[in-house]
Amino acid sequence: MVARAPLAITIGDPAGIGPEVILGAWARLVAEGHAPAAFVVGGAQLLAGVAEALRIDCPIVPIAEPAEAHLASAAGLPVLAGLDAPLMPGQPSPEGARLALASLQWGAKFALSGVAGGLVTAPIAKAALAAIGWDYPGQTEFLADACARPYRDAVMMLAAPGLRTVPLTVHVALAEVPRLISVDLICHKARITAAALRRDFGIAAPRLAIAALNPHAGEGGQFGDEEARIIAPAIAALRAEGIAAFGPVPGDALFTPRARATYDAALAMYHDQALIPVKALAFDEGVNVTLGLPLVRTSPDHGTAFDIAGKGLADPGAMAAAITLAAEMAERRAAGGG
Incomplete structure (x- = not known):
């Protein structure tokens, strides 16, 4: 299978570790023979400076338009010319923020228009x-x-080898979670997750584990009634629609090796319930995937790490995994006709 168009990789904040993990990931993928057709949206001079400073063997090939990426990738990492910023590791600046924003805006336009087969941020x-x-x-x-x-259609999935998790609530206070979860929310995100597992991951009959909110899944109501009042009815509704959902599974049992073998994705009630197992088991391989949108989007599951930027300490594994997964998703969509 061949993706319809090269992936667009946004540069992120250039003062963070984004530039060096992009370079490191590309060098690793090339060495392994797994580099897909892709290009970075801006920062050619900046990336060349990072490669030289950190001695990363990754030649930069400026291109005028995304279509040149296929041929240019034979000589190095294709980078769209015209957008750049000064190289200042660990020192965020307005110039760097403007480059990050322009890269994201253009990357989104390329992906939505089909000029890019997917987006890695x-x-x-x-x-x-x-x-x-x-x-x-x-x-x-x-x-x-x-x-x-709508924002609610953009569903976050954390993907790592052998584990995929979806937080039903994300950046909210833990005290707000019981109020925010509902039958509608669980069903909505479960449907989007199941559809994405079929379309983008090639899983014909996805299995969804639904986490409990309370310890011991509420222990028959002793520790809370959300399991009986909200989560169990949502699971019943999903099963009635033909989605293989089960639970509520107590959070302390959901991520054991034996449990992970029983599902294709776990829907967690809150941010840390979903992210802690992924980061604990595969910090340098975790990928943030956005489900429910008409474009493919992945991102490494880590931040800018200004404190180590420019020091050669950043592991490019998560970026390499994000690029690889985006390419696989784009290939499946191309093969499926959209």
Whole structure:
């Protein structure tokens, strides 16, 4: 299978580890013979400076348009010319934020128009973007807006070898979670997850494990009634629709090796319930995948790490995994006709 178009990789905040993990990931994928057709949206001079400073063997090949990426990749990492910023590792700046924003905006346009087969986003600094007028909680919400979809349709999945998790609530206080979970929320995100597992991961009959909220799944109501009042009815509704959902599974049992073999994705009630197991088991291989949008989008499951930027300490594994997964998803969509 061949993707219809090269992947677009956004540079993220150039003061963070984004540039060096992009270079390191590309060098690793080339060495392994697994590099897909792709290009970075801007930062050619900056990336060349990072490669030289950190002695990363990754030649930069400036290109004028995405279509050149297929041929240019034979000589190095294709990078769209025209967008750049000064090289200042660990020092976020307005110039860097403007490059990060322009890279994200153009990357989204390329992916939505079909010029790019998918989008891989490097980490951004939300505070730096807010300082130049950006008004989104994160890249996921920006992309939902760009796709003219409600935020609730952009579902976060954390994917790692042998484990996929979906948090039903994300960046909210833990005290708010019991109020926010509902039968509608569970069913909505479970449907999007099941559809994405079929379309983007090639799983014909997805199995979804639904986590409990309370210890011991509420222990028959002793520790809370959300399992009986909300989660169990949602599971029943999903099963009535033909989705192989089961639970509520107590959180302390959901991620054991034996349990992980029984499902294709686990839907967790809150942020840390979903992210802790992925980061504990596969920190350098975890990928943030956005489900429910008309474009393919992946991102490494880590932040800008300004404290180690430019020191050659960042592991490119998660970026390599994000690029690889985006290519696989794009190939499946191309083979499926959309």
